Amino acid sequence: MEEKNISMSKTYDPKSFEDRIYKWWEEKKFFTPKVDKNxxxxxxxxxxxxxxxxxxxxxxxxxxxxxxxxxxxxxxxxxxxxxxxxxxxxxxxxxxxxxxxxxxxxxxxxxxxxxxxxxxxxxxxxxxxxxxxxxxxxxxxxxxxxxxxxxxxxxxxxxxxxxxxxxxxxxIYQGNRITNWCPNCQTALSDAEIEYKESAGHFWHINYPVKDSDEFVEIATTRPETLLGDTAVAVNPEDERYKHLIGKTLILPLVGREIPVVADDYVDKEFGTGCVKITPAHDPNDYLVGKRHNLPEISVMTLDGKIVEGYGKYSGMDRYDARKEMIKDLEEAGLLVKVKDHTHNVSTHDRCGKVIEPMISKQWYVxxxxxxxxxxxxxxxxxxxxxxxxxxxxxxxxxxxxxxxxxxxxxxxxxxIPVWYCKDCGELTVSVEDATKCCKCGSTNIEQDNxxxxxxxxxxxxxxxxxxxxxxxxxxxxxxxxxxxxxxxxxxxxxxxxxxxxxxxxxxxxxxxxxxxxGLVRDAEGRKMSKSLGNGVDPLEVIDTYGADALRFMLITGNAPGNDIRFKMEKVEAARNFANKIWNASRFVMMNLDEELLNKYKECTNYSLADKWILDRFNRLTKEVTENIEKFDLGIAAQKIYDFMWTEFCDWYIELVKPVFWGEDEEAKGVAYNVLKKVLVGGLQLLHPFMPYITEEIYSHLNCEYESIAISKWPEFTEDLVDENAEKEMNLIIEAIKSLRNVRAEMNVPPSKKAKVSIYTVDEKEAFEKGIIYLEKLGSASEVEFVSSKDDAPENSVTAVTSGAELYMPLLDLIDLEKELERLNKEKDKLQSEIDRVEKKLSNERFVSKAPEAVVAEEKAKGEKYKEMYKAVVERLEALQK
The missing domain is CATH 3.40.50.620 (HUPs)
Incomplete structure (x- = not known):
């Protein structure tokens, strides 16, 4: 058959059409919906x-x-x-x-x-x-x-x-409460803006003297600079070690302020020393303890993280400089008990990276x-x-x-914030529209919240x-x-x-x-992508190299809701190879379609077995993909489309109908052309949401009903097209072709060397009769005959055993008998392994009792099939060894 001249490029090159297609989509306003009550x-x-x-x-x-x-x-x-x-x-x-x-x-x-x-x-x-x-x-x-x-x-x-x-x-109210504060950006932060970073720090153990006593209370802290704002030390009320101290007064080191010992369930007896310094103005947990015990809240830091006035030499110091100086002074005063290394999570601002400081400040709250x-x-x-x-x-x-x-x-x-403060009467004006005067006294001397x-x-x-x-x-x-x-x-x-x-x-x-x-997109090793690791991937660079469709398909396939995925460049390459496969198959279809025959036999339903099979498979695919998308199992939907388009459509159906293309039957050609186009277009439509660019480009060359695949009608499952018999029969033929190919490959017999195929089957003769044309083309059969019993099989032939038949080829004059015996013994061992696996599964009471009946029945059927195949292989071995 002569190749037609088609306008579609010979090679798949996404750069040549992706930008052009998107601009066209926008010009056509395909993505701009109207309010349509219908x-x-x-x-x-x-x-x-x-x-x-x-x-x-x-x-x-x-x-x-x-x-x-x-x-x-x-x-x-x-x-x-x-x-x-x-x-x-x-x-x-x-x-x-x-x-x-x-x-x-x-x-x-x-x-x-x-x-x-x-x-x-x-x-x-x-x-x-x-x-x-x-x-x-x-x-x-x-x-x-x-x-x-x-x-x-x-x-x-x-x-x-x-x-x-x-x-x-x-x-909504305004109040003084403890908030996450960034001294660097000088703003309150939400929890969403906090990043916890593991940091190597210390626990400083410090003695707090008990007033009018030679006793000390030992506390441990990771932030000794906040000591200046302590207003109590808390112990657990059930802690026998410290019950005698509850209600007593301590002398705050370096400051001299008297602070109480309070009892609070917040304190974990097993953690640290069992005594916790309480700084209500600089710790969210301490803030709550302070509220329960009516403790004063003393802020000791400025908004930019410096010690406030009133603390001697520490005043004006950066919080970390003050920490060093205070540790030195505590040591000199004999109050620093010990310093222990401690790795802990430090709260940092996710934008500037600086450590946040919990501080009491006046803020608006919901x-x-x-x-x-x-x-x-x-x-x-x-x-x-x-x-x-x-x-x-x-x-x-x-x-x-x-x-x-x-x-x-x-x-x-x-x-x-839409709040204005009156400088004359102090009233708040809260308004959607910009206020020009006080809502209470009418003064224009107002100022909006900054x-x-x-x-x-x-x-x-x-x-x-x-x-x-x-x-x-x-x-x-x-x-x-x-x-x-x-x-x-x-x-x-x-x-x-x-x-x-x-x-x-x-x-x-x-x-x-x-x-x-x-989930998150992680690198190939499962690590989170970050600048520090240098493992980030720029999606635009991937698109420049492989195209947007390949990136999209890689991200979708294998993706399950809620789970992280790993980005692997080889998966992007595999997605691009899939696109290339679709491209080449589509070009082949276009080169062979005959518009005259397409139109002439548009309504003809005189389908071949291959036609019925692919229509049935596509029909089932439509149902499965639609259901998967409805359930948000998008990764499964993408994988099913991939399997169908690559294997069933490209590798099998196109090959199965090639003999029709080369034949003389005009009606068979016309029917095959229509099936081929219907399934190709339908497959592209199912694939379109996942790979929009390549599907649009191919669709535009197929002379279809709709202006764009983006607005074409989604394929629908049709009960009338369900053909279980065609699926069963075609699966038998495909299995037979695979078996013949495997046998020939193991014997290094080239496809060009054809051989007669004899078939022995008990129940599936009709199916194999329909499949003769496919066995001849794809199974390298020079002719196909049926034998009424195994004894009628040609002498010196090799056997391909399938679930529906035994196929014989007189190839022993072309190959080594010892190698054929070796091959059959391997096949026998493989089948025995499968039989053992099934029997082990069926002897497992938990499996039999818990698995659905259909699953158990399926395993039993597999076991019977393997036993029949095993018997056939054994018989063949015995025949060859006579």
């Missing part, structure tokens, strides 16, 4: 990446998972909205911009708030554009016409509206108990479900033990603020609530929980039905 909506709001950094593999995984879901639903006829956006990331962005400005000699405080914020907006515009383009490189089919930013005007209004609402409900209750109930009753379900334990643990949320940050970049809100406060509103809330927009009415949130397991409580309680409080319902949790 369609069901399906919504995903993209977790907003911070504007501070480049796209990393975690982003690539997160967005590929979302893209698979959204592309599938789009093809299933939903009005799909995948709304993208970015987070302003207050602290991280402020630190980055501040450092950049310092390089050119500009200091934030000297510039002033307005000038500094202008620079931040310049940075923001640049990096938002970078992130947007990077996401497009990965192939995300998001609607960038609706893109949002947490600092957009309408989102800012949503933030202020929620603040005012919670304030008026009595759920009361969480009342907000948490309906959010807990929403997950308990299934309104929102975690996938996998085990992650709801993390959610419940955090929500049921939740503390009030510190929402103020001492920064310039972010949502400024602080901004925690970044998580605005991102907690993300599912509905992005859709236009607090306005009642058509998008909000149609696309809310959303369907699924896809995110990593590391921010369940920081972000997911806050979105749930914020949405219930403001929208009256949960923001999403499902939360699909994925």
């Amino acid at each position: 369609k069901k909506p399906y919504t995903i709001i993209m977790p907003p990446p911070n504007i501070t950094g480049q796209l990393h593999l975690g982003h690539a995984l997160d967005n590929t998972l979302q893209d698979v879901l959204i592309r599938t639903k789009r093809m299933q006829g939903y009005s799909t909205l995948w709304l993208p956006g970015q987070d302003h990331a207050s602290i991280a962005t402020e630190v980055k911009v501040e450092n950049e400005l310092l390089k050119v000699g500009l200091k934030k405080k000297e510039m002033g708030r307005e000038a500094f914020l202008e620079k931040v907006w310049e940075w923001t515009d640049k990096y938002r554009n970078t992130i947007r383009n990077q996401l497009k490189r990965v192939g995300v089919s998001a609607d960038f016409t609706r893109e949002c930013f947490t600092m957009d005007e309408n989102l800012n209004k949503a933030v202020k509206t929620v603040f005012v609402k919670l304030y008026e409900e009595g759920l 009361k969480m108990e009342e907000l948490a209750k309906p959010a807990i109930e929403a997950v308990r009753n299934g309104d929102t479900e975690f996938v996998p379900q085990r992650f709801d334990k993390i959610y419940f643990n955090w929500m049921e033990n939740i503390q009030d949320w510190c929402i103020s940050r001492q920064l310039w970049w972010g949502h400024r 602080d901004v809100l925690d970044t998580w406060f605005s991102s907690a509103l993300w599912p509905f603020s992005t859709l236009g809330w607090p306005e009642k927009t058509p998008d909000l009415e149609y696309f809310y609530p959303t369907d699924v949130l896809v995110t990593g397991y590391d921010i369940i409580f920081f972000w997911v929980a806050r979105m749930i309680f914020s949405s219930i409080n403001n929208m009256g319902e949960t923001p999403f039905k499902h939360v699909l949790i994925h």
Whole structure:
């Protein structure tokens, strides 16, 4: 047959079409849905990446998972909205911009708030554009016409509206409480911004004198500089060693202040010395102890981590310089008992890397108990479900033990707190609109709070603020609530929980039905990727080398919800090889399709066995893949498509129908062409959500019904196409072909040397009759005949034993008899091993009693099949040895 001239390139080169295709998708607005009451909506709001950094593999995984879901639903006829956006990331962005400005000699405080914020907006515009383009490189089919930013005007209004609402409900208050404080950035931090780093430190054991006594109380501390703020020493009330000291007074070393010994269950009798110094202003646990015992709270550090005035030579010293000096003085005073090495986790700011200092400061807080209750109930009753379900334990643990949320940050970049202080009467004006006068006395002598809100406060509103809330927009009415949130397991409580309680409080319902949790992308050795290890991988570099489809497919295959995955370049190469296989197979199909015969026999259903088999297999695949995607088993779905396209379609069906191409039967050709195109297009459609670029490029050359594969109709399972008989018969033929090939390969007989094949079968003659054409083409059979008994098998022939038949080839004149005997003995041993394995399994009472009946029955059937095959091999050995 002559090769047709086709416009598709001979070689698979993703660089030649990926950018072009994405631009075309955007021009056609395929990803921009309309509010359509005749369609069901399906919504995903993209977790907003911070504007501070480049796209990393975690982003690539997160967005590929979302893209698979959204592309599938789009093809299933939903009005799909995948709304993208970015987070302003207050602290991280402020630190980055501040450092950049310092390089050119500009200091934030000297510039002033307005000038500094202008620079931040310049940075923001640049990096938002970078992130947007990077996401497009990965192939995300998001609607960038609706893109949002947490600092957009309408989102800012949503933030202020929620603040005012919670304030008026009595759920937001201002108070002096202990917070995580970064002396370097000089702002309060949330738990989400704390990173625990293992550090080699010390336990300093210090004696505290008991007043009017020669007795001492020995405490151990990792932060001796906080001693200056001690207001008590606590012991466990059940600790016999110290019961006599409870209520007595100690003299605080270096300071001389008198402090009490208090009894508190917080103290672990077995840890350290059993005596704990209590510094309520500089330790969160001590703060709670202090509240229980009405202890004074003495702050001994400035906001930049220096010792405050009133402490002699230590005043003005950096906290760590003061530590050294105090240790020296304690030693000289004879109060330093010993120093022990101690490795412990140190709380650091995840952005600047500096050690945080717990400090009491005046901040804004959200009361969480009342907000948490309906959010807990929403997950308990299934309104929102975690996938996998085990992650709801993390959610419940955090929500049921939740503390009030510190929402103020001492920064310039972010949502400024909508509170104005009256300098005349001291009243607070809390307003969505910028206040111009005091709400109480009418004075215009007012000043807005300088602080901004925690970044998580605005991102907690993300599912509905992005859709236009607090306005009642058509998008909000149609696309809310959303369907699924896809995110990593590391921010369940920081972000997911806050979105749930914020949405219930403001929208009256949960923001999403499902939360699909994925793991981290680790390196090939299972290590977390980090700058310090130098094991990070730039996804854009991978795309430049292998294409976006290969990266996406690598990240999806083998991925199970909630589990970490390992990034291996050889897996990316394997994914690219798969793309190449699909490309070459598609070119072969295009070179052989005859449009005239395609159209002439479009309705003809006179299918061959191979046609029926591949239609049945594709039909089953459609059902399985659709079900897997619905259950969020995307890795399994991808693997099934891979197996089908590579093995069943490319390696088998295309080879099985080649004889039809070379034949003279016009109808058989026309039918085969239609089946070939139907299955190829269907396979591409199932693969499209995973590998969008290559599938679109191939689809565009196939003269299909839809303008783009992205908006084509998702294949549907059809009960009428289920053909168990065709599957069974074709599997027998494929097994026979494999057996013939194996025998020939073991004997080093080239495929070009054909041989007559004689078949003995009891029950499957009809199937093998249908398969003669395939045995001749793919089994190198010069002709095929059937024998009525094993005794009629040709003399001096070798045997291929399958589950449905014995096949004989007169090859002994071509090969060594000893080698054939050796091969059959190996086959006999292999079958005996399988028989032993099955019998061992079936003799295991636990297996038989606990396994499903179908599984046990399947094992029994396997055992019988192996025994029949074993018997046939033994008989063949006996025949050859006569």
